[in-house]
Amino acid sequence: MALPHLHLISFPLCPFVQRSVILLKHKNVPFELTLLNPQELPDWFLERSPTGKVPLLLVDQDTAVFESAVISEYVDDITPPPMLPTAPLERALERAWIAFVSDLVMAMHRWMTAPTEEAFRTAGDEAAKGLQRLEAQCKAAPCFSGPDLSLLDAALAPVLMRLDLLQDPDGPWQPDDYPLLASWWRHVSSLPEVKESIVEDFRERLVRFLNAQEGFAGPRLAAGLAARGH
Ligand SMILES: N[C@@H](CCC(=O)N[C@@H](CS)C(=O)NCC(=O)O)C(=O)O
Structure with a gap:
C-alpha cells in the first residue's frame, strides 16, 4: 500500500x-x-x-x-510491522509510560527555564523522581522493553539527550544514580535514528535558548554546556 x-x-x-x-x-x-x-x-x-x-x-x-x-x-x-505491542495490557502499559515520560518532559522544561533557584530545585526534584521511577521500571535491555526500539524508547530518548547534555552538579541526571537508564542511554544514543533526530546546530540553539531565559536556570545551564564544549 x-x-x-x-x-x-x-x-x-x-x-x-x-x-x-x-x-x-x-x-x-x-x-x-x-x-x-x-x-x-x-x-x-x-x-x-x-x-x-x-x-x-x-x-x-x-x-x-x-x-x-x-x-x-x-x-x-x-508502517507494519507494528512497534506498539498487540496484547491489550502491554499496549496499555506502553501508552501509560509514554504519558509518564511526557510529564517528565514538562518537569525537565520547568527545570531548564526555572526563574529562581527554588524553582530550579523543585523542578529538578520532580524530574529526579520521574527518573527514579523509570530506573525501577527499566527491566529489559538494550532497549527499554526488550531487544527492539519501542515507542517508549522514542519518547524517552529526547529527554535523556537533553539531560545528558545539560549535566549540572545539582541537576536531576546524575548517571551513577541510574545505572540501568545510563546503560539504556548508551545504547539508544548510538542508534542512527536517534543521532539524526536533531537539527545540526542543536547544541548552539540550545545554548541560545537557555541564554534567552530570564532568571536562574537558563544562563547557568548554558554556561555549563558552553564550558564543556563539543
Ligand atoms: N501534548 C503535546 C505537547 C506538545 C508541546 O508542548 N509542544 C511544544 C513545543 S516542544 C509547543 O508546541 N509549545 C507551544 C505552546 O505551548 O504554545 C504533544 O505531545 O504533542
Missing part, C-alpha cells in the same frame, strides 16, 4: 517532535520536515493546528494530526 505524503511541522528544539522524527527514521518512512520559529508562527500553522503546538503532522497536505503520542501510533499503524 502506498504511504500518504507525511509533512511534519516542528520547532527546532522540540522534544515532542523528536519522538516522531526518531520513529519515522527508524521505520525508514520518507517525510517532509518544516521547522518553524515558535516566536513567529505563520497563520497557516495557527489555522491548521487546533492546539497551536508541534508536532503537527499533515497527511497528504490535507489532514492535520496532532499530539505526539497519537502521531506515533498513526505512523506505526501505517
Whole structure:
C-alpha cells in the first residue's frame, strides 16, 4: 500500500517532535520536515493546528494530526510491522509510560527555564523522581522493553539527550544514580535514528535558548554546556 505524503511541522528544539522524527527514521518512512520559529508562527500553522503546538503532522497536505503520542501510533499503524505491542495490557502499559515520560518532559522544561533557584530545585526534584521511577521500571535491555526500539524508547530518548547534555552538579541526571537508564542511554544514543533526530546546530540553539531565559536556570545551564564544549 502506498504511504500518504507525511509533512511534519516542528520547532527546532522540540522534544515532542523528536519522538516522531526518531520513529519515522527508524521505520525508514520518507517525510517532509518544516521547522518553524515558535516566536513567529505563520497563520497557516495557527489555522491548521487546533492546539497551536508541534508536532503537527499533515497527511497528504490535507489532514492535520496532532499530539505526539497519537502521531506515533498513526505512523506505526501505517508502517507494519507494528512497534506498539498487540496484547491489550502491554499496549496499555506502553501508552501509560509514554504519558509518564511526557510529564517528565514538562518537569525537565520547568527545570531548564526555572526563574529562581527554588524553582530550579523543585523542578529538578520532580524530574529526579520521574527518573527514579523509570530506573525501577527499566527491566529489559538494550532497549527499554526488550531487544527492539519501542515507542517508549522514542519518547524517552529526547529527554535523556537533553539531560545528558545539560549535566549540572545539582541537576536531576546524575548517571551513577541510574545505572540501568545510563546503560539504556548508551545504547539508544548510538542508534542512527536517534543521532539524526536533531537539527545540526542543536547544541548552539540550545545554548541560545537557555541564554534567552530570564532568571536562574537558563544562563547557568548554558554556561555549563558552553564550558564543556563539543
Ligand atoms: N501534548 C503535546 C505537547 C506538545 C508541546 O508542548 N509542544 C511544544 C513545543 S516542544 C509547543 O508546541 N509549545 C507551544 C505552546 O505551548 O504554545 C504533544 O505531545 O504533542
